[in-house]
Amino acid sequence: MRTVYVNGEYVPENEAKISVFDRGFLMADAIYEVAAVLDGKLTDFPAHIKRLHRSAGELGMRVDVSDDELLEIHRELIRLNGVDQGMVYLQMTRGATDRDFVFDTDALTPSLVLFTQKKELIDTGVARNGMKVITVEDKRWGRCDIKTTQLLYPSLAKMEAKKAGADDAWLVRDGEITEGSSNNAYIVTKDGAIVTRPLSNSILPGITRATLIAYAEETGTRIEERVFTVKEAHEAAEAFITSASVFVGPVVSIDGVQLSDGKPGPVTTRLRELYIAESRKRLL
Template sequence: MSIAYLNGVFLPLEDARVSPLDRGFLFADGIYEVAAVIDGRLVDNASHLARLERSTAAIGITLPLSPDDIQAVQKELVVRNALSEGLVYLQVTRGADVSRDFIAPASLSPTLFLFVQDRPFLDLPAVRTGIAVATMPDLRWKRRDIKSVGLLAQAMAKQAARDAGAQEAWMVEDGFVTEGASSTAFIVIDEGIITRPYSEAVLAGCTASALTALAEESGLRIVRRPFTVAEALDAKEAFITSASTLCQSVVRIDGRNIGDGTPGPIATRLRTLYIDFARSTAV
């Protein structure tokens, strides 16, 4: 039986209940984070909690617990669920509002909900074979730097990608790739490892930030600029990063092979570097 956390109480996940008047349900008025767990420890969690603080501050939600207390809850969930490898999901909304008004009362108490997912990701077939990506128009709102629970556009993109035989969607705006539906996008060309700079147009990926730092420390060149779909199709390699995929090679984009159609040496090397980093710094 999976144990969750809701507003100060650890309880069976199946017993967790949130009000239908919660603004997260009615307005998507909330923020979420997902932290990876490897060997029963949280990976790069300080970065996730810092991003949680940035996102909640951006929309004016006050966290009901301090980052240290939230981490204590995360750790307790890992222990109570005997989680060795997987994810800890965290969501905070503005709370329940009986008026269902667009302007929320200042007196609302935020809703804080966490649960775990037992999900192996270190040794999956996709690590050895690579994945396919489908490109599609970016239909999201303009503040993509805020990790909002409003994920309809991403869900639609994921479904369209699956229908096209791909495992991830790359969102495209004005001819340039912004990011994946749930990942940061990278390509490898002669110029270096190319990824979009952080701005309001994209989410600052925690895994991406750690991985680019590791790449630069190992002598690889990171170039932060937008890249086009055409550049991606002609790249030597492509890959994505996220808490749930770490560093994952992309071997096909819109049905066309990237390089020789197998995971490339740079993405493979970066994945190893990141896993070593994750294991040595996890808490």
């Protein structure tokens, strides 16, 4: 049984409790972060905390715990649960109060919950074989750049993909790919350029995305931050996703159109190896 963190206490998961009046439960008035664990240590942790503060700031939500305290909570959960590879999930809500659409942030005490998941991150089926995606209409709210717990539509999109025999869904607005249901989306053009949508309110500013782009640019890889269409995706040489839980995941089929002979392509494979190698140098 896992040990989880709830509002200042480390407790067995079956004893963890949070108020039924918490606005995270009632209104999805909550933000979250997911930090990957490699070799028992955290990847990209400072960037995750920076994004947590950004999300809180965009929603006018207080963060009452220091960055150093958050690091120690993460590390303690990794130790208590014996996590060598996996994830640490952090969820913060505005707090608990009687149900109302209006709120007084200053009068509320934010709720803070963290838990771990053990998961193989290196030797995975996606890394070996790639994944299949379908495209679906992007029906999310207009502030996808804030990492909130409003994840119902992404969950429905992923279920639609599963019903279609695919692994995930890429979301589409006006014929252009925004991102995956829980990841950033990329294509590799026939001339070797890596294309991904530029940051805006339409996509999450992925931590793995930013780190990978920085690593790739150091090697002289051409990155094009621009919109791309479903048609361009179907005609791409390769495609892939990035996320904290997958790192770099090859996409070998989009809407049934096979890419890179149905196998992880060389550019994607090299980027995945680069990300893992460089990340291991910067673990906390």
